[in-house]
Amino acid sequence: DIQMTQSPSSLSASVGDRVTITCRASQSISSYLNWYQQKPGKAPKLLIYAASSLQSGVPSRFSGSGSGTDFTLTISSLQPEDFATYYCQQSYSTPVAFGQGTKLEIK
């Protein structure tokens, strides 16, 4: 089974900051990597699919990169509504696996 490891587990940042979250797969997953945002009490929301493709309706300050085993999610200028938990997910093979999450908090 493929394991997904995110870092950091939590992060404090300020509005306007540039933030990067990293996700590492235990083996190569090509570009089968997706990113989700989840706010408390809400369902996850798809942000990025196929490592770098922006989901329709998602602001352009979100971007993704990487392939193989190492991936990043970048938020170019944090907005108040971006404080949430972010998960990566590999869809290269079953079982599908999520990272443990990165909680982004206001500094």
Next chain:
Amino acid sequence: QVQLVQSGAEVKKPGASVKVSCKASGYTFTGYYMHWVRQAPGQGLEWMGWINPNSGGTNYAQKFQGWVTMTRDTSISTAYMELSRLRSDDTAVYYCARDNGTVGEMDVWGKGTTVTVSS
């Protein structure tokens, strides 16, 4: 608009079963796989499996094999997830999520169904 509407919260006793429904609208139900994902209180996302609504074929995470059953009723565009022999650590929010089919991304999610297992 594309949406998934899940059934309401459930409270069950240990050893019982629960069946959660997920009604799809706004798209061709049989054209997209459906995943089930759960989230225990304060924890991360855990994939349970998927169902192909067209064929009824399923793929369960090994942890849930023999314990979970995913079915569908194409006449009403509804997917179901039944979990048996419930334990207290099955207390969680259960989500259905549509697989868009590009690279297996889950692009539409239900709002979740809270299942509480308590004696």
